Amino acid sequence: MAWRGLKLYSSPAVSSLGCLARFTRLQSSVPEPVEEEETRENAQKETSVARRKKSNFAGEEIRPFSSFLTDTFGRNHDYLRISLTERCNLRCQYCMPEAGVDLTPKQKLLSTEEVVTLARLFVSQGVNKIRLTGGEPLVRPDVVDIVSELNKLRSLGLETIAMTTNALTLKRKLPQLHKAGLNLLNISLDTLVPAKFEFITRRKGWEKVMEGLEKALELGYNPVKLNCVVMRGVNEEEICDFVAMTEKKALDVRFIEYMPFDGNKWNHNKMVTYQEMLDTIRQRWPDLEKMRDGPNDTSKAYRVPGFRGQMGFVTSMSEHFCGSCNRLRITADGNLKVCLFGNSEVSLRDTLRARTSEEELLKIIGAAVGRKKKQHAGMFNIAKMKNRPMILIDSHQDVISHEGKIHTKSNFEEEHNLISHSNGLQWVTAKTKGSGCFLPNTIFHLYIQGRSTCRVKGFLERALGGRNCWLQQFYSTSIHGACRLDSSCIVDLQNNKHQTRSERKFSGSDGTAENGDVPAVGGSREAHLTHTDETGAAKMVDVGHKDNTRRTASAAAAVMLSADVFALVKDNKMKKGDVLTVAQLAGIMAAKNTSNLIPLCHNIPISKVDVQLRLDPSQHAVHIVSEVSTTGKTGVEMEALTAAAVAALTVYDMCKAVTHDINIDNIHLVSKTGGQRGDFHKS
């Protein structure tokens, strides 16, 4: 009985390149090719240790990172993005609604001094990179002064002063900014066609941006990062033109997946994914090389060999990078926002202006960081969420009633029964009639107790619409009944927890998603359904926190044939071709495609697939055994089972022209090693 086998081997994850190599790369502008990406989480941990070692003059002792800036998932937040303004001299379609946005009154914006005071506080806690952004940071008249003041924080540990700009006025302002200490520059440019620029940004100015870019290169910024939001039907055919720019220029062109924000008319079809972009580029440059990414990089780096510059992909939508997130944001009006896609904000401006002690301020910051969720809600949930415009991601937080009355947040808290629970959740109980109030710029869930129906929902949506305030989820205890606007509501201001009967059915959330996680109802963690979210929708379990370990799995299947068909297979006389070879290849390909076939299965780097087929004349059977290995965060039993099952189906397919009397039997897992729950060997 002969076994016929085909094997697929690929090299395991490169783990031997240690912390030293990574750190060297951070200091250098010379791109380094790598074979596979290592986990950003591990790299982040090691690098922040390296930094703390470096920042300690004794050189040996490791200082713990500030607990105020460390979240419950162990992420150290050493990168602060400060929005200097909500204003902008462009109107990019993907960022700002056509009608523009309401601006916060000047007195509510952070002053120069307040920006610097907050920056100093964060730097004293370990922030080593500050990015100035907006709106358009260059429209702020005191931008050079702010950079100069930030430059004085270098002695406290600030290493990088960065800016993201549309570069419209950069040519004129950059020399001063450079002198003041700006040492990293990201320029946004989505097209190389001037007329298209006007279409995308609704303003003229492409030539000025190009002049700004040239000025940056001239002043020695290396690389200058060029941000390009890729949109289908708009600029995706320019991807290769952008890559071509990296041949001679010290550019890092970063292709950004188009993200949904309110008013930007995002839809899934307009988004060009990282993989699609890669495919496009590889068609022209097949030898495109993957480079090593920094531990907290938002982009995945590549280069064309021999080119001076490089490129990157910001994959916020298709492959989020929340596991290594080290970013916090301060909005133009002084709110701390711990996540780009989160809606919880706390006003540092008000705390500063109330002359609260530094210690209190740190406690407030620490509490907000402590509430940061593990990751954003996932591509499709974000897309379903109403989110505010990107330009207002850093905006104000007035409070409105559903009648349109505008309150300040502090008034609101006094007037209404805002309850802060010890677990950090905030709820308000209000009557929808007359006094229901909602926070704008907040996505929240609403839970109506009593006889409320979709008409209430419609009413609320109308009341909230246009005020940067959105109803994300609507729960009612009753699905029938009259519309009653005097029902008692519970509005979840922080987009936090509710429980209804339907949710209890699905109380399996592990509380990690930013959007709408629901607490288990008296259940233990073990009782949770890990593959559904609070609405019952399917979700993949996050395995980002797990260590990479060597894992193997083997599975088997049998195809029972009739004697005549068995003989045809054995003698390789089947008209369709060589049954065993085709089935082996099918099994291997299936293993590699498992994550595309099994909905909640992870896409993991397979290092080996081996499918063997054995003919058993005594039973007229084809016995199939698959073996799969990986070094990864989750096991490969589904890959092994899929390989065996698809190889068996292929045997059937190759033979079905002769007879349909074929049984596929006994698909099962033979063994599994390397998982957290121990090895398995079928007895």
Ligand SMILES: Nc1nc2c(ncn2[C@@H]2O[C@H](COP(=O)(O)OP(=O)(O)OP(=O)(O)O)[C@@H](O)[C@H]2O)c(=O)[nH]1
């Ligand atoms: N999901 C997510 N995406 C972010 C975040 N910050 C920036 N981005 C994405 O990265 C794009 C470019 O942002 P930039 O302002 O250039 O900042 P950056 O990517 O942090 O820049 P570097 O510091 O040079 O790495 C944005 O348009 C977003 O798509 C974040 O905190 N979360």
Ligand SMILES: C[S@@+](CC[C@H](N)C(=O)[O-])C[C@H]1O[C@@H](n2cnc3c(N)ncnc32)[C@H](O)[C@@H]1O
């Ligand atoms: C909001 S802008 C602020 C800084 C500056 N005005 C600029 O355009 O560079 C920061 C970055 O966000 C990006 N951005 C804005 N809206 C986006 C969206 N819907 N999807 C992806 N990136 C977006 C911009 O391209 C820019 O690179």
Ligand code: SF4
């Ligand atoms: S992306 Fe930048 S330049 Fe464009 S509208 Fe938004 S803030 Fe302005």
Ligand code: SF4
């Ligand atoms: S979505 Fe939130 S958690 Fe994820 S990388 Fe962005 S800021 Fe960090």
